[in-house]
Amino acid sequence: MTAGEALDPDQERLRRWRLVLGGDAEGTGYRPIGRDAGIDRALAALYRPAPREATRSGAGSRVQSRSAGLGASAPQVARWLGDIRGYFPTPVVQLLQQDAISRLGLSRLLLEPEMLAAVEPDVHLVATLLSLRHALPETTRTAARQVVGRVVADLERRLADRTRATLGGALERGARVNRPHRRDIDWDRTIRANLGSYLPERRTLVPERLVGRARARRALRKEVILCVDQSGSMAASVVHAAVFGAVLGSMRALDTRLVVFDTSVVDLTEQLADPVDVLFATQLGGGTDINRALAYCQSRITRPAETVVVLISDLHEGGVRDGMLRRVAAMKAAGVQFIALLALSDEGAPGYDHAHAAALAALGCPAFACTPDAFPGIMAAALAKRPLTLPDGGGQTGWTTR
Template identity: 75%
Template structure:
């Protein structure tokens, strides 16, 4: 085995008599090994080799892992430190927040701390959340606007347009089979017109978001998408969050950070109550898309929730049920409720942020959803 392979195995196995590498680490390798041992060595967690519970020692450790590991690894290690060692409360201290690597999961942890967060920490926390939100918007906003604008244009096209509303490019392409070569001309049988979506709101979207603790990453992504959808003039977007109560955050959609700090992660779930509120706000069912983002663990009236979805679909509402809106895949979820929704023609599935624009475009155009496999 080469020296490099021995070095890597030594870092993986953590040393001791059982690792079998016989390798001694020094310099940067020793520092990396120390950072890993502080978090993952079970003996260290209970004794002096662990991170301990003091903010200074954790802040130093956070600085070390950012120095020695790539960002993607740092984010995983931070998450493990919070979950394994119970360090969430230390995030209430500003110096700790300044040391961490911001990511979606960290935002979820901060939001779950909620009212426990002192004023001295709140501004630092907002800065951390703002950085993550800005990065998500850069990644998602342009493609989302382009995809949905195209879908809205297509859904608004008319088949008997006035002359000034004819989309000549699409009309020619739609009638190429009617080209008469002997006359060198094309006789259109069907005219394709531009929609008038810019003059009036054509579609309405309601995002109904479960804010139970397991949905933290979905809440973050939904807030960003809500702000992007609200920026489209041809959409009227409403954002509703719920646990056992229902809060309408539509008025705050211009700033997803405000939306996030108005949520309250954790607690129970009453999906039926939330859907009842959303249903009461629908004025044009045939032009409305309702997106429920929830793991479907219902704490309210279970049968009524399914009946309410059936009623909305029967009225013409396009209903989309997402078990998660994150990069993590499907969480634990209520399979009985998922099967009941699927039987209504509203299959429940996990959706990544990159796929969400395509899901929304399909819903707006009333065509089959591009449901991911698995």
């Protein structure tokens, strides 16, 4: 069988099984050649156990095995990265990179500039680089920031316009008033809202409802506080939260604050203009003290009825659990809209503290995981105090209005 020969359906099925199962599946009868042989070698370097030299035990002998390895050579790994980029689409390349870092301990090789030039940037790679940032040599820091910047720019292109459009509509509706002063009447919207009361015989429209805009735009500004858990398990959520923080911070109708925490609390609001700076200021890993973080956020709220607090955490509280719940209850009682996002990422179902999630739900605070694409709609509902439809279709929850 030649490299370019088409396979019948049965042979194609055996081919796929052989590439999935690796060299231990010789019984399939398919021998990879050409491009398939290259794919097989690339996958074997990551997933297939490689034999060690034989060692003797008593009269017999046995062969030990070790996990497959790409070696400690950065050029060798860089060649492997180039190979998989030629064989697989970008999402698969990113998955293989994640596995190589976690299975084979290649994180330290990311400290070398030639490695950063070879990898396919994604959210998980950014998280790894951020965890290594204190170990980055001077020659690698610029390259690392460029990698992080590329991922952030891609996320902003994907998310920014939709976020501004969705939230802008919600804020625009919230800015309308129905008892405006005469000079504040929005005549265009007033006429459209009262077309049903047009009197043909008099060729006159009698408005039953006046629509206007509040004159003091500053008084209409909403406050948004993103309170983000920076423990290691929340790495992807931290990346997305930094991007959303920058987008929300650019909207004039919002006062946005970004707070990150582990056992300490850091306010990164002044750095919101550059999400890359925000990310390099985070400290991935460490413990978790949600109570302390919420205490800080609570102290920064000036207009509770116009404030939305978004806690992004898996709720594995290492601080005072009852204190955390008391603070949430106090914020709710004051009129704050409070959301707990167990994850803000495209990953599957996250691990989280079910007891704490249930306790928050009992307080009337929704607690659920959220994809970045769903986040703008959730924020729009919170800002407008509309019933919130949960992303998984799990029904609705109402907002406290005052």
